[in-house]
Amino acid sequence: MNIHAPLPVSGPSDAPPPRERLFRGTGERYADDVPLPEPPPWRKARADGTARTSRPYLIGPEQVEVVNAALRLRRPLLVTGNPGTGKSSLAYAVADELGLGPVLVWPVNTRSTLTDALYRYDAIGRLRGDGGRAGTGAAAGAESDATAGVGSYVRLGPLGTALATRHEGRPRLLLIDELDKSDVDLPNDLLHVLEEGEFTIPELARLPESPHGVPVHTEGSHERVTVHRGSVRCADFPLVVMTSNGEREFPPAFLRRCVRLELPDPGPRQLQDIVRAHFAEAGPGALAAQWPAIEVLIENFVARRDLGGLATDQLLHAVHLLRQGIQPDERHLREAVLRELHDRGGR
Known part of the structure; x- marks a missing residue:
């Protein structure tokens, strides 16, 4: 089997890396000396080994x-x-x-x-x-x-x-x-x-x-x-x-x-606060490069949530993919990450 490493990243440190496939479905091995991308902050294990981490929680x-x-x-x-x-x-x-x-x-x-x-x-x-x-x-x-x-x-x-x-x-x-x-x-x-x-x-x-x-x-x-x-x-x-x-x-x-x-569904402003809070540990300005795209994502998320039902953690998943250079609005990813909880029929 061939060994492949992630594509090199260029440009500003706060810019999303170029899109790459970690799993290619070809049998090629991922380089043993190259770490996988970081998981979302709320999916990191505690130091004591438990999976649940302390997560920011924002309500009115x-x-x-x-x-x-x-x-x-x-x-x-x-x-x-x-x-x-x-x-x-x-x-x-x-x-x-x-x-x-x-x-x-x-x-x-x-x-x-x-x-x-x-x-x-x-x-x-x-x-x-x-x-x-x-x-x-x-x-x-x-x-x-x-x-x-x-x-x-x-x-x-x-x-x-x-x-x-x-x-x-x-x-x-x-x-x-x-x-x-x-x-x-x-x-x-x-x-x-x-x-x-x-x-x-x-x-x-x-x-x-x-x-x-x-x-x-x-x-x-x-x-x-x-x-x-x-x-x-x-x-x-x-x-x-x-x-x-x-x-x-x-x-x-x-x-x-x-x-x-x-608990009501959070509005656009609260969703922005929730996104910032969940990615706060990445440091100030970590979302600056993607923020215009995140605002559009939130706007589309609210519109689709009101029609078919979406969960806030789905939005956070989409933001994390966006930070890693992956556009969650692509149809196949949208169906996987931003799929409505209640199928509307006729889609």
Whole structure:
């Protein structure tokens, strides 16, 4: 196989490089000593290896006040809006600004149940006598009775972990994503847990009472928490952000317990601010050479979004390609990067 390197770049440093194909579909190898182009700033991994990075988040002052009301009341925040308006990203922005640690995420679908979010019990692993205790080493040996050992087969889910743990003395943040995709009964099933901040694990409640409690695993970490009498009760109500694309209505009893936030589609000026914020780490003037083209791109994006539905991150993807010398308005790229979320038909 032949080795090929990227084409040389000439001209001002802030000008887009000439277009090149990284993958050519010919079997030719890309040069081993030439790095691939940088990914978008928001797609770079954290230093600790996690994929989610801190991303700038821009919303209006009225929306900020609603978020703060939910924080002060410690009520679930129900965020609705069109796809791409930043509903899920809001949870990460709140956790990042308030220092609440990694966001606990419960992605909801039609098969989701409340128990899924609270805890999982590995009954088969316990019957086999393996799996749950594997790898616990000295910790397993320190468990002096069978009651404590059952905890090796229990892992709290995202909601259970949000109730049972804190992050450096502060409550956890739980993102319940796309709640409107759930079974019709799930929002009502959530009411008691979100109101009372507690739940029971029947598999542990049936055990003989242990003065030391039962250590169980938690979601997303190696931390273990101790459960007494099978009951998990929060010391501090977690912050709960629930998102909905508005695909269906929720029961009045559920809505009454939420603070509701409707995120509008960002306008042209806000989109310009969002683009600048997401590429800020590239340095001052990083977008100067492409800014006239970016303004046209934003104008076309708004017009097409109003017709068929586009998400803001699609615009950011198009801007990144534009910075790398690729015109996202070319038909085949437009269909891939700026394709409407809802086909209009007749296109």
